[in-house]
Amino acid sequence: MFNNALYFQATDGTNGYELWKYDGAALALVSNINLTGDSFPQNLTVFSNRLFFSANDGVHGYELWKYDGTNASLVTDLNPGGDSFPDQLTIFNNALYFVATTPTPATNGGNVMETSWRPPPT
Numbered sequence: 211m212f213n214n215a216l217y218f219q220a221t222d223g224t225n226g227y228e229l230w231k232y233d234g235a236a237l238a239l240v241s242n243i244n245l246t247g248d249s250f251p252q253n254l255t256v257f258s259n260r261l262f263f264s265a266n267d268g269v270h271g272y273e274l275w276k277y278d279g280t281n282a283s284l285v286t287d288l289n290p291g292g293d294s295f296p297d298q299l300t301i302f303n304n305a306l307y308f309v310a311t312t313p314t315p316a317t318n319g320g321n322v323m324e325t326s327w328r329p330p331p332t
C-alpha cells in the first residue's frame with residue numbers, strides 16, 4: 211500500500227509486465243518503465259513516502275527504482291552494463307537495505323547495499 215492505493219505488477223497485453231495501481235475505484239498503469247518489453251517490477255517497498263522496487267527498463271538491466279507518486283525513476287545504475295538484481299528490500303534504522311550484485315569488489319557474490327537515495331532533511 212502506498213498513497214492509499216495497491217501497487218502490483220501486471221500486464222495488459224500491450225505494455226508488458228509493468229507497475230500498476232488500484233485505488234479502490236480504478237486500475238491504472240503507473241509507468242511503462244520498459245518501453246520495449248517487460249520491466250517486471252518486484253520487491254515493492256514503501257520507504258520515506260516513496261515506493262521502491264526493482265525493475266528492468268531494458269537499458270540499465272534490473273536496478274533499483276523509486277516512485278514518488280508522480281514519476282518513476284531509476285535510483286542508481288549499481289551495475290553498469292549489467293543487472294544488479296536488487297532483492298530483499300528492508301527498512302532498518304531509517305535506511306533502505308537490499309541485496310544486489312555489483313561489479314566490485316572482485317567477487318561474484320551479492321553484496322548488501324544501502325540505498326544511495328536519502329530522504330530530504332526535514
Ligand SMILES: [Ca+2]
Pocket residue numbers: 225226227228242243244245246247248249
Ligand atoms: Ca513495457
Ligand SMILES: [Ca+2]
Pocket residue numbers: 270271272273287288289290291292293294
Ligand atoms: Ca545496470
